[in-house]
Amino acid sequence: xxxxxxxxxxxxxxxxxxxxxxxxxxxxxxxxxxxxxxxxxxxxxxxxxxxxxxxxxxxxxxxxxxxxxxxxxxxxxxxxxxxxxxxxxxxxxxxxxxxxxxxxxxxx
Amino acid sequence: xxxxxxxxxxxxxxxxxxxxxxxxxxxxxxxxxxxxxxxxxxxxxxxxxxxxxxxxxxxxxxxxxxxxxxxxxxxxxxxxxxxxxxxxxxxxxxxxxxxxxxxxxxxxxxxx
Numbered sequence: 001x002x003x004x005x006x007x008x009x010x011x012x013x014x015x016x017x018x019x020x021x022x023x024x025x026x027x028x029x030x031x032x033x034x035x036x037x038x039x040x041x042x043x044x045x046x047x048x049x050x051x052x053x054x055x056x057x058x059x060x061x062x063x064x065x066x067x068x069x070x071x072x073x074x075x076x077x078x079x080x081x082x083x084x085x086x087x088x089x090x091x092x093x094x095x096x097x098x099x100x101x102x103x104x105x106x107x108x
Numbered sequence: 109x110x111x112x113x114x115x116x117x118x119x120x121x122x123x124x125x126x127x128x129x130x131x132x133x134x135x136x137x138x139x140x141x142x143x144x145x146x147x148x149x150x151x152x153x154x155x156x157x158x159x160x161x162x163x164x165x166x167x168x169x170x171x172x173x174x175x176x177x178x179x180x181x182x183x184x185x186x187x188x189x190x191x192x193x194x195x196x197x198x199x200x201x202x203x204x205x206x207x208x209x210x211x212x213x214x215x216x217x218x219x220x
Binding site for chain 1: 143151153200
């Protein structure tokens, strides 16, 4: 069946460093992907999205890269801050499939 | 604040009971989605409604049902509750589908 998965369940980074969170998907027909951030006790919050006709999209301090050849996408967070600590989900929107999430911990 | 509201925030009930969770989508959004998130689990899609009609179904149990009303708010009904139904239930809305979904704060259900 379809799946969207993450390579690492947890990631710890030093404040100020860049973070990279990876995600693999299995449905080659997927054409729209979204990254969400979920802080403790809150609902997921939209960060950035990308359509399959793009390889890269940049937002404020965040960049999403999409590699359709290997069905992989990544979320890069520049200059990681304590407020970035959360669980990050990638989602394949076409079929409402979410990855299990990666917990990002920012160390002082 | 995503603009999606959910009530109640917390719900404690007993096995075998029935509960109703309510969701109001963002203004202008026609699609409503329901998700279940168990402890340390990812989001599991349950069901989607678009402008009052069921659009897609995920891993929704037969004991669960949902509907979207003419004013576009939605309700998720959970019956014959079991301990394993304890989870966070999120509602999300979007203009259409597939589109970015905006999530509500969730309802935390505890079945004792």
